Amino acid sequence: MERKNEILDFGIEFALQIIEFTELLESQHKYVFANQLRKAGTSIGANIFEAQSAESRADFIHKLKISDKESKETEFWLLLCELAPSYPFNPELKSKLLSIQKLLSKIISYSKKNNKSN
Numbered sequence: 010m011e012r013k014n015e016i017l018d019f020g021i022e023f024a025l026q027i028i029e030f031t032e033l034l035e036s037q038h039k040y041v042f043a044n045q046l047r048k049a050g051t052s053i054g055a056n057i058f059e060a061q062s063a064e065s066r067a068d069f070i071h072k073l074k075i076s077d078k079e080s081k082e083t084e085f086w087l088l089l090c091e092l093a094p095s096y097p098f099n100p101e102l103k104s105k106l107l108s109i110q111k112l113l114s115k116i117i118s119y120s121k122k123n124n125k126s127n
Contacts, residue, residue: 016057020109021058023050026099026101027046028047042096045086046083049083052079053079056072070121077110
């Protein structure tokens with residue numbers, strides 16, 4: 010039986026939701042935000058996906074750290090959408106992003122500890 014990869018599933022699902030939200034931004038002519046948010050938001054899942062084929066534990070950790078950095082940039086763009094009165098905002102995206110950030114943090118922390126003991 011294949012184990013479920015929760016972080017990978019979250020990353021892919023979140024990327025799809027980001028695409029949908031950025032299409033809404035584009036429909037309102039918010040092109041700069043749409044482009045920046047699409048790049049950062051989909052990069053989270055892309056780096057998680059890439060980490061699954063890491064060459065070493067250090068490479069795995071590095072790719073997840075990149076994913077975490079992209080999540081911080083995504084958080085910034087979502088925050089601006091939340092604070093700017095003329096921009097749409099989706100609180101569900103913010104909530105899902107927080108869940109991804111927490112899970113990434115746990116995986117990175119566990120992987121670092123496990124890497125030191127090997």
